[in-house]
Structure formats: C-alpha cells, structure tokens
Amino acid sequence: MHILLIEDEPKSGDYLRRGLTESGFVVDWVQSGVDGLHNARTQEYQLVILDVMLPGMDGWEVLRALRRTHDTPVLFLTARDEVEDRVKGLELGADDYLVKPFAFTELLARLRTILRRGPGRESDVVTYADVRLDAVRRKVTRAGQRIDLTAREFALLHMLIRRPGEVLSRSQIASQVWDMNFDSDTNVVDVAVRRLRAKIDDGFEAKLLHTVWGMGYVFEDRR
Template sequence: MKILIIEDEPRTGDYLKQGLTEAGFTADLVRNGLDGMHEGLAGDYELLILDVNLPGLDGWQVLKAIRAAGREMPVLFLTARDQVEDRVKGLELGADDYLVKPFAFSELLARVRTLLRRGRPRELEKLALADLELDVLKRRASRAGQRIDLTAKEFALLELFLRRQGEVLARSFIASQVWDMNFDSDTNVVEVAIRRLRAKVDDDFTPKLIHTLRGMGYVMEIRQA
C-alpha cells in the first residue's frame, strides 16, 4: 500500500510518514507542490495525503492536475482550522475526505483505512432527521431552521446518533465512540452529555428525537405517538 504525503511543514510531514510506516504502509514524503504533482502523476500511489497550504504550487492546483490527468486514487486533504470554504472546495475539486489540523493520528489512520478499503466513500456530508439537520462538513447544526451551536463532544454525539438513526445505542457503545473509552459503571458522563445535547436539540422543539430506553440506552428517531 503506497501512500504519498505532500506536506511542507517538516514536523507534520515526518510525523505522518513515520506513523504510517509504523502502521504498515509504505509512505513517501515530498515537501512541495511541484514535486507532489510529479510524484502523484508518475508514481503508483494508492492514496494521497495532501496539505492544502503549500508554498508555490498549492494543494488545489496539485489536486486539479492529478484529477485532470485522469488519476482516480483517493485523496485525503489536510486543512487548517475553521476554513470551511477550503473543505468545500477540496471536495468539489475531487478530494475524498479531509481532516482539520490539529488532528489525532488515530483519526487519520482510520480515514486512510476507510478510503483504501471502500475505494472512495466520500463522507456523507449532510445528515438529517425530521427538521434537525447536521452539516458534517461545516460542522454546523440546525433545527427548524434555527442555527444550533455545538461543542466538540455534543457534535460527536449528535453525529453518532444521526448516522445510526433508529438504532439503540448502548451507553458503553456511545462511550467507546465518543470518548474512546471503556465504560466505567460509576461515571455518568454519557447521561450528562445526553442532557446537554437534549437541551440544545430537543428541549425547545417537537417532536422529541432523543429517546431513552431503560436499561438499554438511547435511540434517535421520530416517534409516533
């Protein structure tokens, strides 16, 4: 599995290369857009990791050139915080997924694996249930048209619920997904987090979408009365 990393920041580049190598991939690193383009066109890489902030030839141009040449390998791009436009632009230009810096390496690894496994499963960008909407790309939620601000944990929790609508999610499962944490019976972080999410998402609205199933967990769904 050959992966090409195009990243000018030395630390990040080395970090990625080392991490991916340790994870069993073959990773090459180039530190500017021009080399990146050439390598990407010439080499037989199965995935590209592309920083958009490159001096000289930037990430967009590299991506454009590669797609224009008909190369179809999945591209994961790295963008700086809160640059919503960047993310949209990247996906429009033919990238397959993105990651916002700073990111956890485990997160990157997970995405790399997904992209390599399923080909190019561009992430579903908008999730919704009833009048609740979540734009994963813009990290923005709304209900009945009203913008809702979510914290990181709230967002993760809501995303989890929306991706698994109708499924009963056990606390332990939620804990493992949102906190990467094994369930410890005497903490109630999950309940508290649910509470906060409900306050923002359900309290002022009808119908309620988050439901408690005693002894089992929670579901997000539209309940007929």
C-alpha cells in the same frame, strides 16, 4: 491498494510503511506537506494518511488545498487530540481522524472501512427527519430553526446523525467523541447527551434522541 503516507517523524513513518506493506498495501511515504500535496495531486491513490504537524505546510493546509481538486479519501493520523481539532479535520473534508498513540489493528480497521465506502466521500451536509447538519459551516437546524451547539455537542450529533437507528453504547461514544476509554463511574456521556437532547428535542413534538436502557443511545424518528 495504493496509499500515500504523509508523516514527517522517521520512526512513525517507517513503522507505518512497514506495517501497511505487510498488510498488503502499496505505500508511498513522504515527509513534508508540500511533497504530500504534490503526490496527492499528480498520482492516483485510493487513500491518504495525513499528519497535521508537518514542516513547510501543515496537514490542515494540505487537505484544504487537496479538496479544491480531488476527492481522495483522507484519514488524519495525528497527536492533536482536542475535540476542536477532530471537528476541524472533519469540517475540512477528512473521512476519519485517529489520534496517536493508536493500535495498528484499529488503523487497519478504519482504513478498510473508508475503502469499503468507495471513491465518493461522505457528504458535508447530513439530514435526518427535520434535522440538517452542515459539517463545513458547523451549522445545525431543526425544522428550519437554528440550533447552537458546543464543539463536543456538534461532534456527538455528527456521530449520531450519520448512524440513525443504530444503538451506540456509551463506550463507543466516549472513544469517538472524547477519545477516551469509558469508565462506568463517569457520567460525562450521559451529561452530554442530556444537554444535546435539550437543544435538539425540547420544543419539538417528535423526539429523536432516545435512551436504550442498559445499552446506550439511538438517534431515531419513532413516529
């Protein structure tokens, strides 16, 4: 598998290149956004690992330009850890978003998950039952009625609607939506789910966001 690594920090770049090479990947490493975009457009890669903060041309610009011509899978690997940054990366067309510092084993797992999906990228528009989520326009509707969500609520729904029928634990949700380890004394996930449920389910006959006691939550049409 041929991977393009776009990372300007020498220590991080060298660490990633060595680790990925030892894991069986062929890695091209460049240290600027301009060089990264040129390589991504002129050579064939199975996947691009992209930092956000790059000299000359940042990662947002690189991905925006790349998506005009190429569907190469892209994983953002960056210290930018705000929910708004992760949502922006996904909206621009990234296939995944991993925050530094990270465990190398998790990076490998995410890379392999993306590569198993094949060459096509996940659609920007996801539908389930009568809910439609447009990741590019950040627009959600149910039965044609617009639902206004905060950035965290949008990220939470995006995670749930892509995995319908799958029970997601509080720790899974916390790690992917808030990028934090779940503390059993913290009810941040429960509060966010409650607010999302009020917007998505209240006023509609069919309820989609369910609590699975002792396990977590599931997005599922049970009619």
